């Protein structure tokens with residue numbers, strides 16, 4: 001006797017996403033990303049030896065050693081996993097992003113791992129070096145006016161049936177802020193054996209705002225251990241985050257552009273969560289760049305300007321702790337390597353052309369130069 005289809009089914013429809021071939025591709029895609037993760041090691045936490053701050057330890061989480069050279073390696077992996085697991089990325093999907101920098105380089109890397117085309121929509125004037133690095137990782141670039149990058153990426157995704165990874169919207173939701181080796185979990189594990197394992201401050205810059213969102217959430221999620229640890233976001237010139245944070249309003253300003261690559265934005269990006277940022281500092285570009293020149297003398301290594309931004313704010317906070325007679329620690333990030341900035345912030349000619357005088361800030365930083373240098 002054949003079983004009669006029950007008459008209570010008022011509708012029944014399947015989608016292609018369930019097809020065996022698509023599922024097989026997804027399984028292979030997850031294995032590929034997993035294998036890549038397994039081949040990678042976690043980033044180091046470096047203790048910076050400075051002078052004049054006894055009792056206050058400063059730690060730098062070195063995200064420049066990721067396979068694609070920046071903190072964006074983590075975000076790119078999260079954004080692509082988010083798209084895969086949300087059924088938005090399949091074997092024929094073109095991946096698209098609005099980014100002139102580190103994120104596009106990292107996303108191109110993962111797209112190539114999965115054998116998918118990747119297109120980065122970049123603002124006009126993006127350095128040839130950055131475009132070459134995206135291409136070296138298998139990505140194409142489309143140049144448009146800075147303010148049009150979001151709309152152009154949407155348009156390309158609609159035209160090609162592709163997927164707009166949209167770091168500015170999805171960074172805060174694609175990153176697992178509870179676990180999975182997110183940047184906060186990794187940092188705190190590496191601080192466990194230090195004299196002050198719960199830092200007074202974690203200092204980061206904001207581009208998408210995803211990093212500060214992940215850390216701010218993790219601190220609250222682990223309030224049992226870190227309820228006294230606060231997040232300070234440092235903002236460069238040519239950015240609206242600080243103004244929006246102070247006013248509590250949407251401070252978007254078309255046409256402004258940060259010289260400190262990767263951080264600072266012309267609008268309050270959706271992934272920037274001011275409600276979990278305890279303090280913000282606006283730092284001059286000359287000081288941020290002076291800090292990476294100072295760090296180069298101290299360590300022999302070049303870093304990107306957003307690392308200098310982080311370091312300036314960290315040294316100001318450390319000075320406050322010292323002046324207040326408080327011992328403790330501060331943790332911040334090395335966001336990317338300096339190779340990408342040989343023609344910009346590591347070039348005296350570029351500084352001059354930009355009218356950036358770093359000398360007074362190098363003098364200020366000199367008070368922290370230890371009698372002996374070690375990183």
Ligand SMILES: Cc1ncc(COP(=O)(O)O)c(C=O)c1O
Pocket residue numbers: 070071072101102103171205206207208209210211212261262263304306307335336
């Ligand atoms: C070099 C660099 N530093 C810092 C950041 C800020 O990170 P987030 O986007 O998580 O705010 C970025 C972001 O693009 C970056 O590229």
